[in-house]
Amino acid sequence: MNECIFYLSGIISFLVVFGIFIFAPTKGQTRILLWSILKVLFFSALFSSWFTENIVLKWILIEASTLFGALLISSSGTEKSFHVGWKFLLINSYGLGIAFLGIVILLFVSTPLESLDFSALKQGLTGQSGLLIETGLLLSVYGYSAKLGLVPNHYWVADTYAESPSQISSLIASFVPVSVALALRPLIQFEKALNPSIFNSANGLLFIGILTILYSTWVLHRRDDIRRLAAKVALFHTGMLAVFLWLDVSDSVFYFLLAATLLVKVLVFVSMGILRMDSGQRMIVNIAQSDSLHSASFYSYFAALLVAFVFPLSPIFLLDLEIIRIGLERNSILLFAFPILGLVFFFIALNKILPIIRLPHRDFNSNVQTVLRIRIFFFLISLIAALALGIYGMITLVNGGLANA
Structure with missing residues (x-):
């Protein structure tokens, strides 16, 4: 059941991002058809990798997404975007x-293999x-x-x-980590079974995840850029993904985790785009000094942060509860630190954006009104999807826990 929910979440996440690109692009975005084809190729490569157990084919599909991703990053056409695209291509290809x-x-x-599937x-071995x-x-x-994207290659x-x-x-932050996690999971499981020593690659993944x-x-506390704040949210959740890989949770919890990662990261970046476009600024101090702001711009970003960390019906909140449950079962009090770190991160981020709430409210500027209304529509779709996943998780938790779903 949770595996099907994961696939459905992937489709919803892509349709939200693709819909925004088609119906509500920024003024600087040109050659919509070309970049749309690249987005579809990027999604198709990673989505296809979810269904194959062939260890080589999975690697090829993930590597193909690196090229498509580098081209998409440079779609802004600026010199800086080309540099960032090259950095993305080189570091990812190196890894x-x-x-x-x-x-x-x-x-x-x-020994001689019948196939290249990981089971074979x-x-x-x-x-x-x-x-x-x-x-x-x-x-x-x-x-x-x-x-x-883990330290030291972050x-x-x-x-x-x-x-x-x-x-x-949002495409890269949501689809790349879950695709890599699916490739890493059998390797981590095999490593822990083969080499129970404390010095193994599974424990190494936990270390760099922490x-x-x-x-x-x-x-985070040194950043005042809403774009980089969203990037740090994504990086935090990627670290948590590594922790769950090390914990070797059940398939049910794992697919619930992947679905939550997809929906929540899309939610964060879509809301960031709304705030960025409405305010015309990316630095929080500059936004706070503006004359006014549409209330939906701030509250969408605020809602995304809530869902990403502490909202009770958020799938992330339920995953924190799952970590606490695992900690109790395994008599590991150290696992309780991860939900606490999530709270610390949330309150630092909240302290960053709260000055914006003092701004007087206004309507959207006429030149971006249609675009922002469309983006809010897609934001609401992703918010409803994330909360629906959280409600499903809560019902499952009440009826015996995510691990038994």
Whole structure:
């Protein structure tokens, strides 16, 4: 059931982003047809990777999205967007190149395979151990973590999300992490079963996931840019995705997590685009010094932050409860720190944007009124979808917990 919800969430998320691009583009966006084709190719590559168990084909599809993503980032046509697009292409290709080397090593070490599916690879490696297998797993996990955007290969994340149009940021921030998580999950599970030592790539992923969470929280208080604030929200949730991969939760919880990641990240970036366009500014201090602002611009951004962290019907809130439940079951009090870190992050972000609420309210400017009304319509669709997922999760939790869905 949750797997189907995940696929449906992916389709809804793409239609929201694509609908905004088609019906409510910014003035600087030209060649709509060309960029629309690239968006469809980007989505198709990653969406297709969700359905294949072929470890090589999955890598190829994720790598293809890197090229399409780099072209989309440069769609603004500015010199800075070209630099950011190159950074995205180089760092992601570097990471995926390392991951492919690890996959090649694993295929070389395994016994003759009937197929390239991970189940066949796992069977071919069963009963074997040694430095080559551990090296292959380490390279694969570390390489994919660069594509995921975890520390220390996170440098492409902030620039990509902050310097590209909000529709492109939302596509990359939502679809790339969940696609990489699906590729990483069987590798992490196999690593934990093969090498229970504390020094393995699974624990390494947990370590850099925690570093990513701490880094995004630490840097947040030094940022006054609504675009980079949204980027740090996305980076925080990517770190949490790594934590859930390490926890090796049930398939039901995992697919619920992926669906929540898709919907919430789209919600955050769509709301950021609305506030950015209505205010005409991206720095919070400049927005706060404006004469007025439409109330929907601020409250959509505020609502997105609530849903991303603390709103009781948010799927993220339910995932925090799931972490607490896992902590109680495994007698690990340290897991309780992650919901607390989420609260700390939320209150820092809230403190950043609260000065905007003092601005007098006004109607949308006539030159962007139609575009913003369309964007709010799509924002409401994504908000309803996220809350519907949260309500479903709450009902499931009441009836025995997400792990038993």
